[in-house]
Amino acid sequence: MSTAVEAAEKRVTWAELYFDLVFVFAITQVSALLHHRHDLVGLAEALVVFVPVYWCWVGTTVQANIRDVDNPRDRLGILLVGLGGLFMALAVPGAYGRRGLLLGVAYWLARLVLLLLVARLPGVWRGPYGVAVLVSGPLLVAGGLLPDGPRLALWSLAALCDLAAPLVFRRRLAVVAYHPAHMPERFALFLLVALGESVVGIGGPAAAARLDAAELAAVAAAFTISAGLWWQYFVYAADAMRHAVETADSRRDVIRRIFQYGHLALAAGVIGVAVGFEETVADPGEALGAGSVALLYGGCGLYLLTFGYTRWMMFRRVAVTRLVAAALVLALLPAMVRLPALVVLVVLAVLLVALNAVEHVRVARAAAGAAREIAAEEPVAAPADRSVGGPV
Template sequence: MTTTLRRAEGAQRATTLELFYDLVFVFAITQVSHLLLAHLTWEGAGQALMVLLVVWWSWNFTTWATNELDPESTPVRLLLLGLMLACLLMAIAIPEAFGDRALLFVGAYVVIQVGRHAFLAFAAAGRGTIERERASRILVWFATAGVLWIAGALADGSARTVLWIAALAVDYGGPLVMYWVPGRTGMPEGTWRIETSHFAERFQLFVIIALGESIVITGATSSELELDAARAVAIALAFVGTAALWWLYFSSVAQVAESTLERARDRTNVARDVYTYLHVVLVAGIVVTAVGDELVIAHPGDDLPTAQLLALVAGPVLYLLAQDLMRWRIEGGPSPSRTIGIVACLLAGLIGIVAPALLVAALLALVLAAVVLSDERARRRRGGPAPAGQELDLAG
């Protein structure tokens, strides 16, 4: 009965099926970027944020599930392929998620969440196992949120917004209370079995997906415009910025997070806070940065309107803030280089009130490059890559 579960034998790695499953999220992240770009208002930003949180939650919980499921099992393969199809439909609906395709968007999402955990609760594990008990409790939460999601899709205007915010609160609030269900005893933290190498790798791959989407937007936007000197510089700055985002994450933060998770006594809570919650802030920063890059490439010599300037600056700020918050969660204090970087990005935004987009982009790229250099100096002080237990210095 439990043949769908992974065997606890050594370190696990992401499988080709999981990588194939991730492909649909390249499209989904691109859709979120386009949604924000098309609606650069506070309302549009709120809608894009909600859509991103939905996309993230669908991917995130599949990752938690596949950390324990055996992707070589036929039932698990069929499950992932079915979830992938539902994710594709959800992504297709994103541009009209708050319009004519609201029901398709949330309907696909509810099918993903409820279907996955119905499988976990009734097919993946035997009766009386902790896996079945855990999955059944999460299923109760997803089903409750699902009612609110569907009700919101059938409503209009502010009623839809209120119902969807309530649904999102249920979805994101569940892990904070360990999916407590009335009449049942609480679940201990050890209820989740987390294989660190696989779990961390999956989230690192999602960061790559988001960064890849930035490269795609840069290339797609540039290919449709006439190239001159200013635009060529804008393209180069967009690439430098994206490369800096990669460097800042994979040269320090990814290692810090994985090492911390490996050593943590409360591994479930660390995985929840650092990966499930804070990585979505990181991804949001990448998405908004991609939007800012597209705006600069399209209008390098223009003074950007307020909304566009905010988008340009908000991307790097969110990205550095996410890494700062990770440092707070891991060590109880900020990363000085990232805190200074956030302030410097905000100052660049103030300069953007009277300066063209290209200058602001150059200043932001310089800020990110300076934080990278700070990381590299910290690495040299340590004498190279730090051993486990000594790599918590996020350029501090």
């Protein structure tokens, strides 16, 4: 990609935004599957189904990043992939029943469309797009023809093949020119879609409830949790991630580690929290089972731990406050099992509010320190109204 092209701000197209609407529905379907079964097998089943849904979205985002897709051919291609994503979403509730074959075929066809869209790129078959068409797609189709146990095993292998492809073909992907602004925006939008599911997890059960004082308090606490998760990413992390992409020596590595892998964990954590909300808001006085608490607190813990991973990968710095908060959330998990749902929600909400307050103080102090350093280095005659910026 030339310097002139990089200097231009690549915008997300309307076709991409419309495409995202399909994945709003897909995430809702994955949440419903996880809501149906909370044990370890249920978690594995939901994750194995979520990976191809997410990877289909990632493949579309990457091809829209490295090419100009604002033309009739690519718009139609994106819409066809969206249709495949819709079929996948429809298959999710019965993925381990009669709709397993539909999920596999829909994924395979969507990845074939994506491969055709980027077919002009040299060596595209020997990369993640080729792996999806030649390996993981056929594995998903074959798994859809098998009983539940073998199906889960074969689909797990397909998910591992997709996730491993960027690592296996790391050197080949080094020649790909990624646009630094478009990619962070797209993944932020995907996370926003996942956070939207948490709002649905609050509002859906509450709308059918009596809405007495306890239930309204539970709604307020749950929304505070959702807003706290949003704040952690969009106030403290989003700009830092964009800065990391723009300044990285290897954009390929940042995109793979931070966006493709890191956001998979972030979205999975949010989905866990969203499903936990469905179990708590409607019956705030009832004690939760271990599965519901694990989804709520475990999802929040995974979300915060992932920021520890992303910060280290971006800047080789430890996200102390978030790691401490994650450890505290996970440590409290066993104690929350027998408490009323409202107490469980309020405790988690207070922890997230406290974490964001601490982060705010640290950021403000860092900005003040940077301003003092700039002022000390400037000549006496220099203007006093210098702004201080930069990612958190």
